[in-house]
Amino acid sequence: MAHEDFIKGLEGVLAAQSSICFIDGAAGRLTYRGIDIQDLAENSTFEETAYFLLFGQLPKQDELDAFTRQLQAEREVPPEIYTLLRTLPPTATPMEVLRTATSALSAYDPDGHDHSDAANVRKSVRLIAQMTTLTTAYDRIRRGLEPVKPDPSLSMAESFLYGLTGEKPHPSSARVFDVCLILHADHELNASTFAARVIASTLSDVHSAVTGAIGALAGSLHGGxxxxxxxxxxxxxxxxxxxxxxxxxxxxxxxxxxxxxxxxxxxxxxxxxxxxxxxxxxxxxxxxxxxxxxxxxxxxxxxxxxxxxxxxxxxxxxxxxLNIPVDLFTPIFACSRISGWVAHILEQLRDNRLIRPLALYTGAEKAEYIPMSDR
Ligand SMILES: CC(C)(COP(=O)(O)OP(=O)(O)OC[C@H]1O[C@@H](n2cnc3c(N)ncnc32)[C@H](O)[C@@H]1OP(=O)(O)O)[C@@H](O)C(=O)NCCC(=O)NCCS
Incomplete structure (x- = not known):
């Protein structure tokens, strides 16, 4: 391919088809599945937005109730994961911990190595629920406190704030945090979502794709x-x-x-x-x-x-x-963006083709192998 075909950083390159999120960069407009972000921020909740991203339609009341109950029921992580959180050195950053624990969760997932669409949906919902538990439990462990047991009556936003302090948050703080989760939930082909789709496209598993996405999000040019x-x-x-x-x-x-x-x-x-x-x-x-x-x-x-x-x-x-520790800011991003990641992973898998671009080769045209003794 010609030199002029190369675009550094893939700027402006169309690299996937997606019906999840649209950005008009010139007008400063962002929509999730066509609905303006301002509209969602004013009227929706994180649970409803996550459902919408994942399943493609706004839920009816009974669907939202069932989804919310499912998220609440899936919040707990296996005891082995708490052991892992306690084993990691205190120097580990919350993003390192989140990445490591998410990777470990795949080994304990009840759906195991079932990579069917239905199992992938269940894994996706589970991961949305568990990300908050991992983040808040690690914060308490590193402060010498016991993780609080997830309270199944709480919303995701309340659960995050409760998971840090052990106290139910003031409704106005919980609502602000809920809207923050809505705002961070998806953003088209940002670097971490692209990473997730690349991994999914190899027919690797949902946890691997999310683990890779967390790694990409951590960087200071992205969520960091x-x-x-x-x-x-x-x-x-x-x-x-x-x-x-x-x-x-x-x-x-x-x-x-x-x-x-x-x-x-x-x-x-x-x-x-x-x-x-x-x-x-x-x-x-x-x-x-x-x-x-x-x-x-x-x-x-x-x-x-x-x-x-x-x-x-x-x-x-x-x-x-909101009194949240500074190094949990990027994990909060992950606790929200997980909903967009899994929506993109499922979309990729449902119409998959391996993502495998080309590199513009800039190395030597022809080189000889030099034996070790002659180097
Ligand atoms: C987000 C970001 C990575 C986009 O990068 P990009 O599209 O590759 O744009 P570039 O880094 O090439 O920047 C284009 C120009 O704007 C300038 N610029 C972009 N973001 C800047 C920033 N945050 N501060 C100062 N200058 C900036 C660059 O220096 C460059 O100027 P130049 O053309 O005179 O050299 C970049 O804006 C950035 O590093 N921002 C700070 C990190 C950040 O907030 N990331 C979160 C993104 S949601």
Whole structure:
């Protein structure tokens, strides 16, 4: 193939057919199966959105009730997984732990090596339910606390916050968190979803595809950015230090975490909702400092380089104000995006063809093998 066919980073390349998610990067519009993200954020719940992504239609009340009960029933993980969480060194990051434990879960899954569509759906629902348990249980274990037993009466959002503290969250915090889960649930062919589809396309298993996706999400150019955003805000410390900090980043050609996007050329619609939450939560707790700093960074990034914030920018002060540990920000992303990953994995498997592109070879045209003694 010709040199000019190569597109670094696959920018603008159509690499899958999908009916799950659509992004209009120029208009700043995001839809899940045609429904605008703002509409879902206002009216839906994470459970309903996950059902919609997975099964392709908004559930009727009885379908939603059954799905919610199924998620609640599947929340617990086997005792061996708790043992694994206790065995990992305290230096392990929550994303490493999530990746490792998700991989281990495949060995204990009741559907085992059954790779039928029905088994894959059951595994998918189970993984959506279990991701929150893994994340919150590990956080408690590393703090020397016992994991709390998942409470089957709670929603996914409540369950996450309850899993950290052992206390039922205030309804308004739970609702903000629920909307955050909706906003992170899918995003077309982002890097982790693409990784999941590539793995699924080899006819490997659902757990392998999700494990690979978690690895891809962890990187700072993808889901790892939300943690970096908060670390940046903490490092800056005060509103009056923002400008010098941002200018220094630009002068050194460094990136500001939580800004820029491969697809959006305008405001990320998820950031619009999250910005509102960041301000509202700051006002609720009487500390708008993080929001004000974030807003100032937003103004400077636009003024200096026409950069817009992405989903990871305002989610960081939101999660921080909800008292969530900073290194759990990216695992939260995974607890939500798991619904999109499995929807894409199932879609890939139902109309599969091995994903296997080409590389533009840049190595030597012809080289001789040199015996070890002559090197
Ligand atoms: C998301 C991201 C990886 C997209 O990357 P991409 O499509 O490959 O775009 P590029 O990295 O090539 O950036 C294009 C230009 O915008 C600039 N840019 C993009 N994001 C930037 C950022 N966050 N801070 C400063 N400059 C940025 C680049 O420096 C580059 O400028 P140049 O053309 O003058 O060299 C990139 O915007 C980024 O690294 N953002 C920070 C990490 C982040 O928030 N990730 C979460 C994504 S949801």
């Amino acid at each position: 950015a939300n943690q970096r955003v908060l670390e940046m805000l903490l490092e800056i410390g005060e509103l009056d230090k923002v400008e010098a900090y941002v200018d220094n980043l630009f002068a050194n050609k460094k990136k500001i975490m939580g800004f820029g996007h491969r697809v959006y050329r305008t405001m990320d619609p998820r950031a619009t909702v999250l910005r509102k939450f960041a301000r509202q939560l700051g006002e609720d707790v009487g500390n708008t400092k993080w929001y004000e700093m974030a807003e100032r960074i937003e103004q400077l990034a636009f003024a200096r380089k026409k950069l817009y914030p992405n989903v990871d920018f305002f989610s960081a002060p939101v999660f921080y104000t």
